[in-house]
Amino acid sequence: MTENIKFVQGNEACVEGALYAGLDFFAGYPITPSTEVAEQMSVQLPKIGGSFLQMEDEIASLCAIIGASLTGHKVMTATSGPGFSLMQEALGYAVMAEIPCVIVNVQRGGPSTGNPTHVAQGDVNQARWGTHGDHAIVALTASNHQDVFAVTVEAFNIAETYRTPVILLFDEVIGHMRERLVIPEPGEIPLVERLRTSVKEGVDYHPYLPREDGRLPMSDFGSVHRYNVTGLYHDMWGFPSDNPKIVHGLSRHLMDKIENNAHQIAMVKEYYLEDAEQILISYGASARSALHVVVSRRNRGEQLGLLELQTLWPFPAEIVRDRCRNARSVTVVEMNKGQILEQVKHAVEAPERVFLANRVDGVLINPTDIRNFLRVIQGRGI
Amino acid sequence: MAVKDFLRERFFPHLWCPGCGHGTVLNGLVRAIEELGIRKSDIVMVSGIGCSSRISGYLDFHTLHTIHGRALAFATGVKMSRPKLNLIVPMGDGDALAIGGNHFIHACRRNIDITAIVMNNRIYGMTGGQYSPLSGYGAAATTAPYSNIDHTFDVVELSKAAGATFVARTTSYHPKEITKYIKKAIQHKGFSVVEIMSQCPTYFGRKNKIGGAVEMLEYMKDQTTPIDSKAKAENPDLIERGIFVEKELPEYCEEYEKVIERAKGGA
Ligand SMILES: Cc1ncc(C[n+]2csc(CCOP(=O)(O)OP(=O)(O)O)c2C)c(N)n1
Ligand code: SF4
Numbered sequence: 251m252t253e254n255i256k257f258v259q260g261n262e263a264c265v266e267g268a269l270y271a272g273l274d275f276f277a278g279y280p281i282t283p284s285t286e287v288a289e290q291m292s293v294q295l296p297k298i299g300g301s302f303l304q305m306e307d308e309i310a311s312l313c314a315i316i317g318a319s320l321t322g323h324k325v326m327t328a329t330s331g332p333g334f335s336l337m338q339e340a341l342g343y344a345v346m347a348e349i350p351c352v353i354v355n356v357q358r359g360g361p362s363t364g365n366p367t368h369v370a371q372g373d374v375n376q377a378r379w380g381t382h383g384d385h386a387i388v389a390l391t392a393s394n395h396q397d398v399f400a401v402t403v404e405a406f407n408i409a410e411t412y413r414t415p416v417i418l419l420f421d422e423v424i425g426h427m428r429e430r431l432v433i434p435e436p437g438e439i440p441l442v443e444r445l446r447t448s449v450k451e452g453v454d455y456h457p458y459l460p461r462e463d464g465r466l467p468m469s470d471f472g473s474v475h476r477y478n479v480t481g482l483y484h485d486m487w488g489f490p491s492d493n494p495k496i497v498h499g500l501s502r503h504l505m506d507k508i509e510n511n512a513h514q515i516a517m518v519k520e521y522y523l524e525d526a527e528q529i530l531i532s533y534g535a536s537a538r539s540a541l542h543v544v545v546s547r548r549n550r551g552e553q554l555g556l557l558e559l560q561t562l563w564p565f566p567a568e569i570v571r572d573r574c575r576n577a578r579s580v581t582v583v584e585m586n587k588g589q590i591l592e593q594v595k596h597a598v599e600a601p602e603r604v605f606l607a608n609r610v611d612g613v614l615i616n617p618t619d620i621r622n623f624l625r626v627i628q629g630r631g632i
Numbered sequence: 633m634a635v636k637d638f639l640r641e642r643f644f645p646h647l648w649c650p651g652c653g654h655g656t657v658l659n660g661l662v663r664a665i666e667e668l669g670i671r672k673s674d675i676v677m678v679s680g681i682g683c684s685s686r687i688s689g690y691l692d693f694h695t696l697h698t699i700h701g702r703a704l705a706f707a708t709g710v711k712m713s714r715p716k717l718n719l720i721v722p723m724g725d726g727d728a729l730a731i732g733g734n735h736f737i738h739a740c741r742r743n744i745d746i747t748a749i750v751m752n753n754r755i756y757g758m759t760g761g762q763y764s765p766l767s768g769y770g771a772a773a774t775t776a777p778y779s780n781i782d783h784t785f786d787v788v789e790l791s792k793a794a795g796a797t798f799v800a801r802t803t804s805y806h807p808k809e810i811t812k813y814i815k816k817a818i819q820h821k822g823f824s825v826v827e828i829m830s831q832c833p834t835y836f837g838r839k840n841k842i843g844g845a846v847e848m849l850e851y852m853k854d855q856t857t858p859i860d861s862k863a864k865a866e867n868p869d870l871i872e873r874g875i876f877v878e879k880e881l882p883e884y885c886e887e888y889e890k891v892i893e894r895a896k897g898g899a
Binding site: 275293296299301303305306307309311313314315316317318319321322325340471472473474476477479480481482487490 | 642673692735888894895
């Protein structure tokens, strides 16, 4: 159907994915290169009776969506590096209080104000470790608009399934580039809805007592169960506790619910890996250039393959190890100083065969850059 | 309902020191809600971090104990997503006006229907007696060992200037006023601020050699006076108690309903 085909920016594809997933509450603060997400939300949400809020800063934006999630809504905020830095404390709150929410970071160059209108992928480790304390986190990314749409829907599904914040780590090229997007029919992509408690009014409801499958049914603020939510370590009632057993148990639960399901959360795309002697590993905009190199080299008979990561955290180490087992070389293509490179080295059996092809000057790494790196890696010189 | 029907007895004893003014606020607040007859399930209490912010955990409402200074931002999300709920946000003076100052003025400006209660003990109680923006010039605190050089500001004037549509002040020496003003604030449609001057005998009282809770309460009685009183005319240094602002302006959630109508192509 033609009305389902759009020619949009990646930021708009993200908005479309969020709406498809059932988002009806967004709060944000403008920042390049993510601003179009907020602008589109302000256009679309009121039309469906949803809420759009422009808050006084990014801290308030994330706090506001956490509040709205507690009343039973699917919620999101969007930002870029500086704003993402400001959000870190509230992000940890969402981890601790187990609040489903989605946080988009359309990356720019950093640190500080950095390179606002240019591309980078330097926030990968910040997404993992930006908030303080031991914790697990989910971060997803994509390299084209159809995938931006799909991983956005998936982000909401994961947020609801595991009661966790999910980070969407896009980049300036993906955010601003225009491309075709086909909006799937309703029902085409399955949606995970809020798991609500079946405990009746008047019966004790324990907001932080996991079921046998590890999931915690929620009760909307404003409905019959009144309970406490806190960022302190807390017991099954949600009441603060520093009892070592409770602290240990909760800390483990918060890690385990993500890490033990890493295989479910792992999303990758594989291109020509079956017989690949040289493997490129990439993600986001970098993966577009990597794919271009792989396809052109395949045409010349070279056994090159691409493993594109869509899940960055928890790092899909098992898949990486398995696919790279027989490779003569593994080259990580990214636009930072090797943030995923370190993960890959850690994951594979032969870290000495892992190399980096990167660019950190605000310019999209292009196929020629990658080819030049490969020549050096192969000892052929540029 | 009796006061105890509003308490989560499982979570007691509370952590406040003997003589702390925060308990008086809790009492006055519960009485206000009881007198208004609001259902407990229709109330969401959102607090930040501090001794004062612990008030939420002890009360049998939907309670959201958040991070330092950001309670109003969380509350804004709750209110916007379910406008029918009554939002009450108790905050310490540091929580509301140092780290949370920006959220405070913007919540006032939006005129969103939330009741903010500033429990002003002029000190950081929870972290052990450092000066707050409300300590005032010349006060002693653990981080002002040579006397504080930071000037204070007036919560009432700040709230007025920022656009709050209901602003009142009283003290923990005046529990009946606490109940009266909180009641009015909750009934008020729009952003309301109730400043309650409260005592921290453990830190402010001791550091400033005012004495214990009794002396601090005496001090609050002596240093305050009703708005426009004769006493104020005679002694301009007295701090006024009462309702300073009570006006009707469009409320934020209702305004947003109009946005929805316009977006859908209606009026
Ligand atoms: C981001 C952050 N900074 C600092 C703190 C430490 N802290 C906890 S409570 C508090 C101040 C409490 O003072 P106030 O808000 O006036 O409340 P009171 O304890 O006096 O009731 C501070 C500085 C914190 N929890 N979070
Ligand atoms: S330290 Fe001060 S504010 Fe905190 S509980 Fe004790 S008296 Fe109250």
